[in-house]
Amino acid sequence: MKDSRIRLGIDIGGTFTDLTVYEEESGSIVSLKTPTVSNDPVQGIANGLQLLRERGMTPDQIHYFVHGTTIGLNTLLQRKGAKTALFVTEGFRDILHLQRLRLPVPYDFRSRLPEPLIPRSLTYPISERMRQDGTVSRPLDLDTLDAAIDAAVAAKVEGVVICFLHSYKNAEHELRAAARVKERTGGRMEVTTSSRLWPQMREYERAVMATVNLYILPTCKNYFQTLTDRLTYEGVSAKPFITQSNGGLMDISTAAEAPVRTLFSGPAGGIIGALRAAEAAAISNVITLDMGGTSADISIIENLQPSFVQSNQLSGFPIILPAVSIFSVGAGGGSFAWIDKGGLLKVGPESVGSTPGPACYGQGDKAAMTDAFLLCGYINPDRFAAGSVKLYPHLSEKAMHPIASYLETDVRSAADKMIQVAVANMYSELSGIIEQHGLDPREFSLMGFGGAGPMVANFLAEEIGTTSVLIPPSPGTLCALGSLMADFAYDAVQARYEQLDHIPLPALRKEFHMLAKQAEKWLDEQEINGLQGQTTLYFLDIRYLGQAFELELSITEQQLRRKDHRSIIKAFHELHQRQYGHHDERVALEVIQLRVRILGHTIKPGICRIEKAVSPAEIKGTRSIMCNGRSFKASIYWRSELLEGHEIAGPAIVEQDDTTVLVLDGWNGSVDEYGNLILRRKESE
Template sequence: MSRKYRLGIDIGGTFTDLTLLDQENGRIVGLKTPTVSADPAQGIANGLAMLGEKGVQPSDIHYFVHGTTIGLNTLLQRRGASIALFVTEGFQDLLSLQRLRLPVPYDFRSRLPEPLIARKHVFPIRERMLQDGTVHQAIDTAQLDEVIDAAVAAKVDGIVVCLLHSYKNAAHEDQVAERIRTRAPELEVSVSSKLWPQMREYERAVMTAVNLYIQPNVKRYFETLKERLVIEGMPATPFITQSNGGIMDIGTAAEAPVRTLFSGPAAGVIGAVRVAESAGIGNVITFDVGGTSADISIIEDGKPTFVQTNHLAGFPIMLPSVSIYSVGAGGGSFAWIDNGGLLKVGPESVGSNPGPACYGRGDKAALTDAFLLCGYLNPARFAAGSVALQPELSAQAIQPIADYLHTDAQSAADQMIQVAIANMYAELSSVLEQHGIDPRDFSVLAFGGAGPVTANFIADEIQAQSVLVPPSPGTLCALGALTADFAYDAVQSRKNLLLDLPMASLNEEYTKLVDHAREWLELQDISGLEGQSYYYSMDARYSGQAFEIELPLDPAWLADSSHQRILDSFHELHQRQYGHSDTEALVEVMNLRVRVVGHTLKPLQARVPEAQGEVTAHGEREIVVRGQRYQAPIYLRTDLHAGHRVEGPAVVEQDDTTVLILAGWHGKVDPYGNLILRRTEEVK
C-alpha cells in the first residue's frame, strides 16, 4: 500500500527547495535542486525525480503547496502585459504624478518609477462618484464605447478600471467592466474595487495595474505547472502561497497574482513560527539568507508581524503581508570596489547562472566564494553534493580584491564576510529600532542556505539571547508553505469619526465583512479543514493625522452600546507604539478589516533520538574568523541527537546548509532536533 505524502516547494533565485512530509510518522525530508530560471516547472520536475530516487513517487503525493516568484520577477524585470487604464475624466495623470515625492528625499537626481501603463494608454471615463458613494454624474455610455474602441485599437492585452471613490460605491466600475466584456470580450479586465476596496486612488490604481500586468505570465506558468504535474503523475492540485502568510487555490491565485508577490519570504516566516513553537521560544528575529538577499522579520509572542502596505520596484502594494525587510547580501552577492576605494559586497548578485566563481561558470567573487576560502564550506557537500565547488576558482576570483587590499585571498575573503555582516547588521538595527525591540529579549532564527553560516555573527553583534537553527534550515520556506493556513483579508474603507458610527452600524458592517471572507474560503478547493477563525481589526488614527495604525478588536466589543472599549484600546496602542496618546482627541476610522483563517492539518512534531554519550567530530579543518585562524572540528548534523553539545569554534555540516559556531559559543540539540547556540559561560 502506498504511503501518503505532503509536499511543499519554494522556488528561489538560486535553488528550488522541497520539503516532503510523511503524514503517517511526521518524518520530514528536505531537498534542494538548482532553479531552472528559463523553465521553473522543470526545476520542480527535477526535484520530483530526486524524490523518486528516494522511493517516493509523484502518485504518492496528495497535497502540494507551492511558493512562486513568477509575478515578482515579471514586475522587477518589466516583462508584463501591455495594458490600458480607465480613470475618471480629469485624472489621466494619476500614474504619472504618483505622490510627487522623491524616492530619496536628499537626492534631487532620484526619480520616480516609470509607470507600468504608458500615458497614451490612460483613457478618461465621463462619470463622477462622490466621496460618500452617491452618484454625481452618471456614466456617458456613448463616450465609454469610444474609449473601449480606442483601447482595442491600441492593441492592449487588458484594461484596468479604477474610478474615483469606487471603494465606497463600486456600481460605476462594475458597469464599465461589464461593458468592456460585452464590447471587447477578448480583453482581460481588472477592477480595483473588486481587488481591494480601499481609499487612496493612486495606490489602488497601481495595485490593480500590477495585478493585470503580471497576470498573463503567472497564468501561463500555472497552466505549464499543471500540465507538468499531470505528466509526472502527481494527482494533487497545487495550492499557492500568499504574501499574507496564507495559501489559496491555484485558480484564485491566477485571478489575483498580486497577492503572491511576497509569498516566498512570507512562507519562510510561517515556517519559522512553527520551529520557534517547537523550541519553546516566543520572541524571534527571523534571518533568511539565500542567494540574493537577507530577509528579516519579527515574531513576538509566537505571532508574526504584518504590514498593510509594502513597496516593490518603487510601487506601493496595498495588501496585508508579513512584515519583511530585505538587504542585498546573500550567498551570490559579489564583491566590488566603489569610487571611494571601499570594499563593497552586494546588492547585485551573480544568481544561479553563472553563480559564484566556485561553480565553475562565472568569474565574480561572491560571498559563497568567501565562505569556501575561509573554510566554512565543504566543497564536496554543498547542496547535498549536487554542486561541486572549486576552491581554486574562488581564490582566483578573489585575488584582484586581495591585491587591491594588499593582503592574501583568504584574508580578503574574511573581509568580504565582515562587510556583508555589517550590511546585514545596519538593516537589522534599523528594523529593531522601528519596532522598539531590545534584541537581548530575542533569539535569531537562522534559515535559508546561507543563514546558519552568518547568524552567529549577527547574534553576537546585536547581543541576542541565542541562535535557533532548525533541522532543515535550507528548506524552511518550503516547510512554511506546507504548514500554512488558508487566509484572506476582507476590507472596507470608512473615513468617519468613530463616535459618528453607531455601534449597531459598526457591528453590521463587520458582519458583512465576515460573510465576504467566509464566501472566499468556501470558494477555495479545500477538503479536510481543521476549522476556521476570524480576526477583527480597524485602521484608526487621531483626527488630523496623516497615517493610521491597525487596532485589533475583540468581536465582543461590537455588542456594546458604547465605543469606550475601542477608544481605550486605541489610546493604549498609540501610547505603546509612539510613546504618547491623547484621550481628549477624536479618533477617526479609516478601514474595517476581517481576516479569515482556514486551519490546515499540521504535521506531527517528530522527535530526534536521545544522545548516547558525546558526539564525535567527523574531522577538522582550518577556518578564518575575524582575522583569527582556528582548527575547527567538523560535525555532521545527522550525528547530532537530543542533548548533544558542541563547543565553538566548530562547523556543523548538513545537506542543505552549514552551521558556523563561533568561539565563545556552544550549540545544544533540543528534543525536536533544533540546534540552539548560546554564549558559553565563563569558567571562574
C-alpha cells in the first residue's frame, strides 16, 4: 500500500471510533476500530491515524477524507449549546413556548412539551410584517431592531436567530435584520435566518430549526476547526467532508454554517452502507439494526430504496429537513441494567459510554450489555475489538452480582435476562414501525451491523418473524464504509402554495430549472475532485386542497413538457392510494413547494468477490453460551476463514475483528459470493 492513494471514512460512536480505508489501486478495504475519546473526539481520530501508520499507511496518502459525526446531536441532547437570542415578528414572542399545543404523548396528561432552547427573556419582538403572499404589510422598523440588538449584546448572547412571519415567501426583512446585527456588532455575533436555512411554511418549525442550528453552531464550529487543524498537524492534506442527515455529503465549511444538517450524520452513513450490502446480497427489502455502544438505530430499505422523511422529532423538537428515516432505541453495548421503582429489570436508555465503559473494561462498576454478552459466552475476551481492548470477565460478574441477587438468580442468568429485556425494547419499537409502514416482516431480511447488532439480530428476527438475517462482511464498521459510499447531496427549495392547475406547466418547468441552477452552484462550491457525474431530481411537495400535510411526489422532465397536468395528477392519486389506501379524484391539488435535489456521484469502493470453499468450514472450538434461559454448546468459527459456499449450523459463534455474530439454535448460516453471512430458519429452507 505504500505510496498508493487511499480514501478514508471515519465514524465516531459513543464507544468506538471506526475507520474504513479504501485503497484505489488494489481495491482493498481495511476496517479498524479504536476507543472513542469522549472528551476529545478528535484525539480518537488521531489514534486511528496511528493505527494506519502501524499498518504501513501514512497520512499523506489520504487524498479523500469523509467523516460522520454526532457532535451536534450530543450538544442538543445534553443541552450544552450556545446562549442565544431570538428576533420574531411583533406579536409572536411566545412562539417557542406555545409550540403546537399538543401533548407529546396523547394518552398521558402528565407528559410535557419540551423546554424551549431560548427563554422568553431573550426573545425580542421586532416591528415588521410580511403578508402571506410576500408583500410588505409593515416595514422593518430599525429603532426596535437596534434596541433588540443592544439588549441581546447586553445579555451576552453568542448569537441571534431571526424568524419573521412569512419570510419563506419574502426574506427581505430577515436579511436586512441579519445585516444590521452584523453591522452593529462588528461581525462578532453569529446570525441564523430561518429563510436561508429552510424557506418553508410553518413558522414554529422554521423557528425551532433555526434555533437548533445556532444553538449547536459554536460547538460544531469549534469541533470542525479543531478537526481541520489536527488533520493538518497529522499530515493529512485532504479536504474534510461531512455526512449529512440525508445520507449525502458536504464540505466542512458548509457543515460549520449549517450544523443542523448533520444531526443524524453517523446513522445515515450506516444506511448507505447497508444499502450497498443488501444490493450485493440481492436482497431488496431489508430492516436495518445498527446497534453500537449507546443506542440501536432501526430503518427500512424497501426495493433497495432507503426511507426518507421530511421532518424528524428530536428531544421533542421538530426538525424539518430531509433525512434518512431512523428510529432509535436506548439499547447499546454500553446501556446498563437497573431496577425501577416497580421492581422491574430495565436496560438503558442511559449508557456508560467509552469512559468509564462497561465493567469488563476495568474502570466502570455498572453491568452493561457488553458485560451481559461476555457472561453469556457470546464474546471472546481475547479477541474483542481485534484484541485492542482487554476485557475482564470477573469484573462483569462483580458488577452483575447486585442485579442477580435482586432477581434471585446467578449472574449468567441475570445477564441472559438483560439481553431479553433489551431485545424486548427493540421489538416494541420495531413492531410499531412495521405496523406504521404496513409491512409484512416475512418479506424482509433483518440486517444486523454496528459493534453489537450482529449479536442480537438473530434474537430480533425470531421475535418479528423475518425468515432471514443478513450480516455484511464488516458489520462493526459499516457506518464508516457507508460514508465512503455516499454522494454529495443538496436540496434547493422554493415555496409555492398554489393550486396545481393554476400554475402553467411552462412556468413550473422554468422554476424547476432555476432551482436546478441553484443546486448546481452549490455543488460547484464544494470543490470536489474526481466526481463521477451528477444527477438532478425534481420533487413537488403536494397535497389535496384542505389537507394539513403533504406528500413528496417525484416529477420528471417529460411530465413538465406535456400539454396539461393530467400525468402529475394521476401520479399523485396513485401515490396517495399507496400511502393511505384511498384517493379522491374530485379534489384539487395544492402545491406547497418545489424541490430540486442534486447528487454529485463519488468514487465508490468496489464489491469484491471472495474465494469459493473447497472444504467444509473449520470449527475452531466450542463454547458454552446461554440464550433465552437455556445453555448450549456453540461451535466457534472465524469470519476471516469463511468462504463462498460455507455452511454453518446454529448454535454457533462467528468471531471477527469488529464484532461477533450469534447464530441461534434452529438457524443455519451460509456465505455468499461477496462474503455476506445469511442466516435462515431451518424450517424455511
